Amino acid sequence: MKINRIFLFFLLAAIPLFTAACGAAPASTWPGLATDGKLAYLASAQYVYKISVSDGVEVTTPTVDGPVPARFPLKAESTKSFYATPVISPDGQLFIGSAATSDASFYSVDLKTNTVKWTFKDGKNPWVAGAFVSGDTVYAAAGDGILYALGLADGQVRWQFKASDHSLWSTPVSDGKLIFIVTLDHEVYALDPKGNKVWSSALDNAIMAPPYIAGDTIIVGTLSGKLFALNAASGNQKWVSSLDGSIWGSPASDGENVYIGTVKDKAGKFYAVNLQTGQITWSKDDPGAITASPLVTPTQIIYVTEAGKIQSIDKSGSPKWQAVIENAKLYTPPVLANDLILVAPMNATFLLGAYDLNGAQKWTFTGK
């Protein structure tokens, strides 16, 4: 009797433990954030929210039953989850792929009606990367390692390029001439607008974030902490700079220096690297790991850390102000919307926060 009870206890205890152990398997990661200046688009778990930048209030749609949040989808579906950076086209479409294994589809959502315009289902694996729009095409980096060029109006495949056997996690970028896509298996590809490979370059380690384009140069970091500057037209290496820690985000630049943070276990380091030479201009240690790309404004550089800190510095690296979100983790790159800095924390009491250029919190959005 006693033995059976003990056995039953262990069996029942094992179920949630196994579930907890397995629960991490489906893709889940930090939120995706974008803005068009008026609205912020936040991809967080089961919704893509539309939030007014001016006051942090979620946009609503009038219905016969009263206004309802104009989020996508209208009601949470267990088969869908969203973490990629949303992209908005000039004709009012929102593009995002689902990170759920059960429905790894790429959606076009009409922002006026908040309805799905078309769905692309050939991506197979969960979508982590965002997309970019150019002309009548949306370029989407998929979980099956393929970069798809889809018609903006109909979602039909114009061309596709197999970049990797692994999932593509980085959003493609373009300098207007070539399209650049990077992979976890160390490759940088440059494609022409028809999807033909112009050049490729194998770097030393996995590449976690899209390149930064600075004129005729693309700058990209790897997990080994190396920051590479490549000629955008040829892929030839201009310089390489070895940083302490691993690089998880895209660099940003003010035209003089390239700014990038690194991860050194739980800590981080923030760097200014000369754009022309690759020489380290200055660096500063930070107690929190820095995975997100920094935000460069004309007057300050803002980076966020895993310890929940928003840090503002000037071009010499001197601190200007900092704000800390209690118990939060910040992995998503901050974005600038008018004069507000938007951050999307994890583990915080809110999903999105707005701070002015002096670090004062203006509003928060909880998603409720």
Next chain:
Amino acid sequence: MGNIFDLLIVTPFTNVLLLIYAFVGNFGISIILFTILIRLVTHPIMAQQIKSSTAMQELMASDEWHKIQEKYKNDKEKLAQEQMRIYSEKGVSPFSSCLPTLIQFPILIGFYQSIVRAIGVSPLQLLGLVRSIYPGLENITHMASLSALIPIKSQFLWMNLGQPEGIQLSFLPFAIPVLAIIVGLTTYIQTKLTIQPAASPNDQSAQMNKMMSLYMPLLLFYFALNFASGLAVYFIASNLVGIVQYAALGKIDFKNVFSIGPAKKSDSRAKPGKRS
């Protein structure tokens, strides 16, 4: 608590798994080899569990046990005292068959978590993985360096070990979860083969055995259906190695596989209980 478990179990397991992967270059085979390794390391514990369980079963089948059950059926306190006396006399501990299970649980759960971590299917999970890798790992083999390990090649046979498995046939609107079905079948077979026979088909342990042989395959089928197929590979390997282990210990009764009810004692194994 979570950090200690991570430090002592999950992180070391993850590193061993990655080290095996660095040598064999195939994550599916790494999971299978590590499963065998874990099963071998925990084999003495399992053998002890079987021994204790068998002793317990024999005790509960003895005449003396049945007599006190009958004699003190209306006096629970006295019955408990008598049961403890018999345990003491026979040198059997009612907990001795549970303790090995208790020790194995953290190992099994840690192994699950190390597989999930090593697969790293999202940036956040990969960040956790990179932090878990011991700095000295690449000194053992250069193939265990970060640049060689990341990204883990998660393709094994027809499946992506980081995704749930299913074979899509053109004429079917859904994918066939081949691996989940194999998990369900091997779990059923292993459970039926290895469950210790109950003293009586009507007692609680017999009912428990029956529940186990039904629910465990369903539970693991559900996990295999919904989670990364790397876990399903682990389930299958673990089930098959478990069957081999039981066979090596002479504790398998193949007749049980085809029986619907609780596991029965075969003649060759039905030993009389020890009498005082």
